[in-house]
Amino acid sequence: MQQVFYALILGLALSFIRILTNGLWVGILLHSLIDFQPTIATGGSAATNWGSLLLIFLPLFVISLLWLWFADRLLLKKKGEAPLS
Template structure:
């Protein structure tokens, strides 16, 4: 699996301009920086309240085989999914927009379309997990996390940073177990604000990119 993952990363880096979306650093306004700070705090809090820290500590109490299994699954999910969706699919969407000569609102179109594709991927879990409700909830919060990861992707101009963040979020003892079912009220309360803030920030940055005429790397 490691070899396949390395080949996947190499090929997508080659296609996706060595991971760069823009040719220069993006200028952020104070409100945009404030929202980013809020999203970073949100990510850390979400990591804590989701039980990731406790689950990671519990993982190291398991057998070496279990630790290796969970680590490889988290690595595979983090790197494969990020290089596929925030790498190749971002690049592909850029090409499609260029093909139809769409120059406005490109970032929000790319972000929402790739996040929808990322969340839809999780529908495959309907054939694996017994609870369809848990899968539908996963699809919803995968869309929110997809937007958040896309923001990290744009800010860092790198897929690697996002892949590591995704890996750390998945790296826990429960990754190979069944999906938990939560009340929809908890899911909405946790992820709906994230989705709204992320979309507001992406729309705002889209306008900045158009006003400053920031040039995308050629897809």
């Protein structure tokens, strides 16, 4: 469950970076750095405390979600369409 939680949030964050930079290279670099962290390289899969996960990833989730919502609204305004909310 924890892996699903942080994979979702990292996916949103990488989407945020993709839109912000209008390129893939920064996201690719960050994803590769995450993949080469020691716990992944050694195969360690010990469960982490939910409190620390929420402390780290919840602000990232909120920022990424708000940015994607804001970017969607800007895109719809440029196209001349009315946003849903």
